[in-house]
Amino acid sequence: MDCQDVKTYLMAYIDGEIDSQKKSEIEKHLSGCEKCIKEYRSFLKLKEVTEKMKFTDLSDELWAGYWKGIYRRVERSAGWIFLSIGAIILLAFGVFQFFKEFFTDPSVSLIVKMGVGAFSLGIIILLVSIIRERLFLFRTERYREVER
Amino acid sequence: MMDEDKELIFQCQRGKMKAFKTLVEKYKKPAFFVALGLVGNREDAYDLSQEAFVRVFRSIKRYNPEHKFFTWFYTILSNLCKNHLKRRGVQKSHLENIDLAQDVYSPDVILEKNEINLRLWEEISKLPYEFKEIILLKHFHEFSYRKISETLNIPLGSVMSRLYYARKKLKENLKDILD
Ligand SMILES: [Zn+2]
Numbered sequence: 001m002d003c004q005d006v007k008t009y010l011m012a013y014i015d016g017e018i019d020s021q022k023k024s025e026i027e028k029h030l031s032g033c034e035k036c037i038k039e040y041r042s043f044l045k046l047k048e049v050t051e052k053m054k055f056t057d058l059s060d061e062l063w064a065g066y067w068k069g070i071y072r073r074v075e076r077s078a079g080w081i082f083l084s085i086g087a088i089i090l091l092a093f094g095v096f097q098f099f100k101e102f103f104t105d106p107s108v109s110l111i112v113k114m115g116v117g118a119f120s121l122g123i124i125i126l127l128v129s130i131i132r133e134r135l136f137l138f139r140t141e142r143y144r145e146v147e148r
Numbered sequence: 149m150m151d152e153d154k155e156l157i158f159q160c161q162r163g164k165m166k167a168f169k170t171l172v173e174k175y176k177k178p179a180f181f182v183a184l185g186l187v188g189n190r191e192d193a194y195d196l197s198q199e200a201f202v203r204v205f206r207s208i209k210r211y212n213p214e215h216k217f218f219t220w221f222y223t224i225l226s227n228l229c230k231n232h233l234k235r236r237g238v239q240k241s242h243l244e245n246i247d248l249a250q251d252v253y254s255p256d257v258i259l260e261k262n263e264i265n266l267r268l269w270e271e272i273s274k275l276p277y278e279f280k281e282i283i284l285l286k287h288f289h290e291f292s293y294r295k296i297s298e299t300l301n302i303p304l305g306s307v308m309s310r311l312y313y314a315r316k317k318l319k320e321n322l323k324d325i326l327d
Binding site for chain 2: 007008009010011012015017042043045046047049050051052053054055056058062063066067069070071073074077
């Protein structure tokens with residue numbers, strides 16, 4: 001093993017992820033190479049220092065509330081779906097009521113009624129979708145402000 | 149363990165909230181601490197890791213059971229964190245003389261706030277994203293090379309070389325306290 005090979009396997013050696021064959025080859029090289037042993041020692045020192053640093057845990061209260069926060073977000077998106085469906089149904093019903101005479105007029109052919117109905121429904125769905133998107137953007141942008 | 153995850157995900161795909169809750173309870177700690185290392189403060193880490201779970205739930209039907217759950221989850225979480233850092237960078241870039249890393253990498257999250265740990269935390273925060281990521285997985289989450297390779301979806305050889313360059317960079321930046 002030369003210095004370049006040692007470089008390749010040095011991390012595995014330090015982290016104990018190496019087979020015994022390579023391990024003894026590295027050790028053989030290290031015992032006779034000043035440059036590599038120096039590099040090895042400095043990596044080892046870094047590993048020691050890094051392993052001592054730990055993060056503080058969250059309070060039990062925050063951990064307990066973790067799932068609730070997720071559930072709330074999932075539920076909220078389900079809420080939006082129902083809200084949209086509701087809005088579409090109510091608006092469609094409103095349009096139907098408003099043009100009731102047209103829709104119940106027997107002299108207008110069914111195909112025209114269906115065309116007007118589909119056209120109105122399309123507009124309503126687009127409208128609801130745009131309003132939803134606007135509200136959502138407003139909500140997230142405001143949230144980002146708070147976050148800062 | 150993998151079969152347990154597969155079963156849970158299968159249940160989630162059929163809309164079972166209880167299974168999703170079990171999945172969240174199982175992975176909430178690694179999720180939070182991974183995010184904490186990447187974005188540096190509790191508030192953002194809490195929020196982003198929760199958001200990752202929400203995205204998991206929304207796209208659970210697209211989950212490929214060939215992959216391990218945590219690998220998939222990690223990709224979602226890591227992307228959220230990366231975008232978050234980018235956004236934060238853009239917001240800060242027009243303000244001069246502000247050390248980007250320092251005001252968002254909170255020293256509060258360090259258990260033992262001695263000089264060495266605080267310096268180390270600061271230097272980790274300044275590492276390029278890919279270096280930071282691999283240092284965190286190795287040291288703070290004690291992942292094996294195999295697990296890192298699965299999580300980052302890179303070959304074992306790349307794990308070793310990336311770890312080598314990441315540690316080398318960190319070591320150079322910490323020269324004054326390591327000698
Ligand atoms: Zn050598």
